[in-house]
Amino acid sequence: MTIKKRFLISYIGGIAIACLSLFSIICIVFYVTTGKIPTPATLYKSFTEQRSLSPEEELAYIKLRGIAKADPDQLLAPKEELKQTIHQFEQESLGVVVRKQENIAYYSQDLVEKSLIVHFPKFDANNIETRGTIDNAGRLYRYMKFDFYFSNQMPGSLLVLTKENNFLEFMTKWGVLIIVTILLVSVGGLLFLNHLLKKTIIQPLEQLGAGMSEISNGQLEAPMAKPVKQTAMEVKQLTDDFEKMREALIYSTEEQVKLENNRKELVASISHDLKTPITSIIGYVEGLLDGVAGSPEKRAKYLQTIHTKAISLNELIEELFLYSKLDAEAVPFHFERINIPAFLNHIIEEFKLQGNQVSLQLVNPQASDSYVSADRMQLNRVFINLIENSLKFKATDRPLLIQLEVSEKMEMVEIRVSDNGQGISAEQLPFVFDHFYRGEEARPTNTGGSGLGLAIVKQIIEMHDGQVAIESRLHHGTTITILLKKA
Numbered sequence: 162m163t164i165k166k167r168f169l170i171s172y173i174g175g176i177a178i179a180c181l182s183l184f185s186i187i188c189i190v191f192y193v194t195t196g197k198i199p200t201p202a203t204l205y206k207s208f209t210e211q212r213s214l215s216p217e218e219e220l221a222y223i224k225l226r227g228i229a230k231a232d233p234d235q236l237l238a239p240k241e242e243l244k245q246t247i248h249q250f251e252q253e254s255l256g257v258v259v260r261k262q263e264n265i266a267y268y269s270q271d272l273v274e275k276s277l278i279v280h281f282p283k284f285d286a287n288n289i290e291t292r293g294t295i296d297n298a299g300r301l302y303r304y305m306k307f308d309f310y311f312s313n314q315m316p317g318s319l320l321v322l323t324k325e326n327n328f329l330e331f332m333t334k335w336g337v338l339i340i341v342t343i344l345l346v347s348v349g350g351l352l353f354l355n356h357l358l359k360k361t362i363i364q365p366l367e368q369l370g371a372g373m374s375e376i377s378n379g380q381l382e383a384p385m386a387k388p389v390k391q392t393a394m395e396v397k398q399l400t401d402d403f404e405k406m407r408e409a410l411i412y413s414t415e416e417q418v419k420l421e422n423n424r425k426e427l428v429a430s431i432s433h434d435l436k437t438p439i440t441s442i443i444g445y446v447e448g449l450l451d452g453v454a455g456s457p458e459k460r461a462k463y464l465q466t467i468h469t470k471a472i473s474l475n476e477l478i479e480e481l482f483l484y485s486k487l488d489a490e491a492v493p494f495h496f497e498r499i500n501i502p503a504f505l506n507h508i509i510e511e512f513k514l515q516g517n518q519v520s521l522q523l524v525n526p527q528a529s530d531s532y533v534s535a536d537r538m539q540l541n542r543v544f545i546n547l548i549e550n551s552l553k554f555k556a557t558d559r560p561l562l563i564q565l566e567v568s569e570k571m572e573m574v575e576i577r578v579s580d581n582g583q584g585i586s587a588e589q590l591p592f593v594f595d596h597f598y599r600g601e602e603a604r605p606t607n608t609g610g611s612g613l614g615l616a617i618v619k620q621i622i623e624m625h626d627g628q629v630a631i632e633s634r635l636h637h638g639t640t641i642t643i644l645l646k647k648a
Contacts, residue, residue: 168358172351215323221250222305222321225257229309229319236319237266237311256302256322262315272322273298284308284316294325301325360389365396369403381411434477438470445470480613487620494536494624498648501531501574505565508544519552524566531567531574534648539621544578546614547641551580556636572647579640585633593631594619 224246228235235243236259247257251269258277259267265274265281276298282290285308295302302322311317365388372385385404388397445463454460486492502523509521548563555561559581566577585593594615615631618641622629625645633639 169351169355172354176347217250217253217255218305218321218323221253221255221257222307225319225321226307229307229317233309233311233317236317237261239267250321254324256320256324258318258320258322260318260320261311262317266317269322271324281318281320282306284318286310286316295320295322297322357391361391362393362396365389365392365400369396369400372407373403376407376410381407381414431481435474438474438477441470442467442474477613480617484613484617484620487617487624490624492539492624494539496534496536498532499535499537499540501533501567501576501645504537504540505544505567505576508541508548509565512548519548519555519561519563521548522562522564524564525568531569532648533574533625533645535625535645539624543618543621543643546618547578550614551578551582551639554639555580555582569647570644573644574647576643576645577640578643579638581638584635584637584639585631586635590631590633594629 225236228243239247250257251271256269256272257267258265258269258272258281260277260281263278265277268274268277276296280295280297282293282295282304285306288306288308291306293304293306295304302324304323305321307319309317309319365386368386368388372383375383385400385407388400392400445467448454449460449463454463483492505523509523512519512521544565551561551563561580561582563578563580566579568575568577619629622643622645627643627645629644630642631639632642
């Protein structure tokens with residue numbers, strides 16, 4: 162069953178249950194208070210009996226009752242004064258009826274005698290029930306009755322009547338029209354609610370379903386149709402969530418394409434970088450096998466070259482393995498609070514002990530209280546890579562100078578690694594953090610670089626929620642800036 166039909170049934174059921182509940186309550190209350198089964202007639206009579214008299218009704222009843230008590234015979238042949246009194250009452254929409262035994266002695270001209278005889282209430286000398294409702298020719302009248310005896314002891318009755326021309330007569334004349342109108346209004350209300358439901362819930366859900374069908378067919382370009390202003394809040398939220406999902410799918414698809422392209426580039430780069438040293442090793446080995454190296458010195462040179470190429474190949478494989486693990490987030494990081502100036506001083510001392518022809522300086526050693534949260538081993542790899550990168554690309558006309566500077570900016574610690582090496586051209590600068598990038602000079606390998614050093618640096622710093630940037634001028638040197646959060 163559709164949502165539309167379910168809502169329609171719930172509307173109708175709610176109205177029916179409310180009406181039945183209200184009717185049941187009225188019936189129970191009426192039965193408990195009167196002891197009678199409620200019908201329209203009994204309900205109406207009970208209502209009229211309980212209703213208080215109007216001032217005109219009460220005045221007429223008291224005055225005529227007093228005459229019936231004092232001089233009842235006067236009611237049969239009223240004098241001029243009594244006639245005027247009765248006429249005045251009749252002008253106030255009251256009816257007067259006098260009965261002697263079973264005959265109607267007097268009745269107002271708007272009343273029907275035959276109907277009065279048939280429906281006249283029973284004589285009650287004790288006047289216990291003095292109020293009620295009487296039917297006169299199809300019209301209901303509310304009456305006040307007083308029973309008495311004439312001078313000759315004949316039973317007599319006095320009725321003061323008021324025509325019920327408000328509720329029941331109105332319902333009698335217009336009841337069918339009212340019921341039809343109520344039904345039409347109810348049906349119209351249901352149709353309006355159904356239209357509103359369709360416009361604010363059903364149609365947006367149908368549009369959402371159509372959009373989801375397009376997404377399932379791989380058509381992600383078309384955005385979800387925006388729901389109208391009156392749309393239910395839940396449907397709007399659902400549409401927004403699906404729109405976010407569509408955007409996420411587009412982003413995921415684009416990232417997948419990028420990853421696939423990167424994978425292809427990586428495979429091509431690995432193939433190239435592995436093939437070059439392997440080809441050299443094979444060539445030198447074949448030379449040895451063919452006896453090209455006839456002297457011991459030449460054989461030693463061939464073996465030394467093979468050894469160097471094998472070491473380079475091993476380093477390339479190790480860096481490639483590390484890069485892959487970092488890219489897959491498979492390297493565990495153990496963070497600790499590290500004093501950056503002391504950490505950099507330790508790295509400088511290590512390089513000095515290795516006897517490298519480089520001048521390493523910590524520019525501001527007084528900044529001894531700068532701490533970051535980092536993995537000591539991985540951060541050490543970052544600065545070793547940067548320093549070795551400077552060594553590989555040092556200038557040939559001057560000694561290499563590398564300066565390390567630590568400063569604090571807001572909630573970050575800034576570490577700058579500057580050298581006076583060859584520098585990088587502006588065209589190459591945007592690509593230096595890409596894997597296997599070593600410039601455009603036919604991808605030279607004489608420097609021993611794998612092209613993964615700066616890519617690994619970037620990955621490690623990003624794993625620390627930090628940032629890395631590079632500035633360089635060709636033949637003037639390079640500066641790497643690293644930002645890490647304070648600890």
